[in-house]
Amino acid sequence: MKNIYENKKIQENAILIVVCSKKSDNKERKIDEIARLSTTAGLNVVESFYQNIKDFNRSTVIGKGKVEEIKNYIENSQEKINVAVVDYPLTGSQVKNLENEFGVKVIDRVGIIIDIFAQGAQSKEAKLQVKLAQNLYILPRLSQMQGSSGRFGGVGVGMRGPGESKLELNRRIIEKEIDSLKKQIEKIKTQRQVSRKERLNSSLAKIALVGYTNSGKSSLLNLLTKENIYADDKYFATLDTTSRKLYLGEGNYAFLTDTVGFISDLPHQLVDAFSSTLEESVDADLLLHVVDVSLQKKDGDKKEYQVNIDVTNKLLDEIGATKNRIVVLNKCDKLETPIEIHDNEILISTKNGKGIERLISIIKEKI
Ligand SMILES: Nc1nc2c(ncn2[C@@H]2O[C@H](COP(=O)(O)OP(=O)(O)OP(=O)(O)O)[C@@H](O)[C@H]2O)c(=O)[nH]1
Ligand SMILES: [Mg+2]
Known part of the structure; x- marks a missing residue:
């Protein structure tokens, strides 16, 4: 299994896909927020798309017509698009289906937020916490991610571990790591309890x-x-x-x-x-x-x-x-x-x- 290294230098161009499903959803706020999150994660936002959805398409979330429209955009865009950011929680197979349609890496809102945390984590505790969150996020999507990381290079947004660390895409290693991270966090938590107790007392x-x-x-x-x-x-x-x-x-x-x-x-x-x-x-x-x-x-x-x-x-x-x-x-x-x-x-x-x-x-x- 090859290791996935962080590469901060690559600038990825992204398109945003926002879905509104509730009447109370505010399109502009949603687009603003996911654009801001994407920029914070280091992406260059090129275009945004949105769709009002009543019945979600189980395999791609957004409807067939929208998929076609976005696919056309990506194929004909002057700038090379590297990533499609979907402001909606996707399952592993939805990611895979969309990646097959678009021919670019697909990442959801949760993936972007976790990526921002990974880049920002400074203290040992924050790094452990982020790594744990990443592993918990990756585990159910693993088989699909193994495919996509091979296809889209396995670098850039969504592939960076905290600090200089790298993300593993091997089930056994991830499961072991989750265990070990939980223990390490628990240990720090105990130390923290002591200083907290002092404060409480x-x-x-x-x-x-x-x-x-x-x-x-x-x-x-x-x-x-x-x-x-x-x-x-x-x-x-x-x-x-x-x-x-x-x-x-x-x-x-x-x-x-x-x-x-x-x-x-x-x-x-x-x-x-x-x-x-x-x-x-x-x-x-x-x-x-x-x-x-x-x-x-x-x-x-x-x-x-x-x-x-x-x-x-x-x-x-x-x-x-x-x-x-x-x-x-x-x-x-x-x-x-x-x-x-x-x-x-x-x-x-x-x-x-x-x-x-x-x-x-x-x-x-x-x-
Ligand atoms: N105009 C104005 N800007 C403010 C004020 N308070 C904070 N800011 C700006 O708002 C931005 C966010 O401030 P932070 O203090 O980092 O906010 P935070 O809640 O700690 O944010 P996170 O740690 O990212 O969750 C910074 O650019 C601040 O300079 C204020 O009273 N007026
Ligand atoms: Mg703050």
Whole structure:
């Protein structure tokens, strides 16, 4: 079995395929988001296609006509297309069927998100977690992937392991690796428990920053604790948890923890693999749910930032983080018109400092 090496230098051209199946699906938001994810994964997005689907085609998800249209596009495109990104979870055989039709590599949304995590993982723990998520993702698709990696070179997006590591496409090796990764993560988790216990035993309150990716969690931690951790205008800038002491005035402190961002349809393999990291939010006495309130476009009955609040709340409920929450509506400097603020919500900007003092006094009240 040949090993698949990471090759960061190749620039792959991609087309996007978005499917809307529910009335509430917002085509533009979906295209924007998958385009942003694809760019973050290093792809050059050339064109996007979309289809409203009532009855999914079992072998290709999208209908025959759409398959033909896209196939024609790829064949006649001036630029060589390397990848088709499908914003929908695909089975191994659907990937294979689409690859046969299009003659290019096909990757789904989950594959793209896991690839971004693989490229961004820095700490040992994050690397192990990503590797585990990748293996869990690959295993049920293995036989089809063996075919496609042979055909499409086995490099580029979807084929990169964390750091310099490589992805194996051998069932026995993957199964062994999954076992070993789980053990290693468990070990780190125990070490983490110790330091967490120290924190739990300390009289300091624990506050976690949670929320949709790119909402400004790390920027808020930096502002509140005068830190300088990495914050950037891209999805999943943060993959590790960082805890810092937060000074609340009058000799009072709390622990403030930054966490991995959420996104709609966060792959369950990532949620599983990152569960020990996500537990930081479960332990917290108070959650600061950070929201990018500048996302004001309509998305069905709601605005985009409200949809992001719902997505985050759902994921928090799923992981059992049910503690006190304050909804921190960030980036208010970008708002053109005033908006309605509900109970339990506070408007801030980490950029111009608006609302920060009030936020600190609300935190003090709640803990
Ligand atoms: N205009 C404006 N931009 C902001 C504000 N807060 C953060 N940003 C920008 O938003 C982008 C994302 O900020 P981060 O702090 O990295 O967001 P995050 O929630 O930690 O994102 P992930 O770690 O990727 O999930 C960065 O480019 C920040 O400079 C704000 O109040 N106003
Ligand atoms: Mg961050």
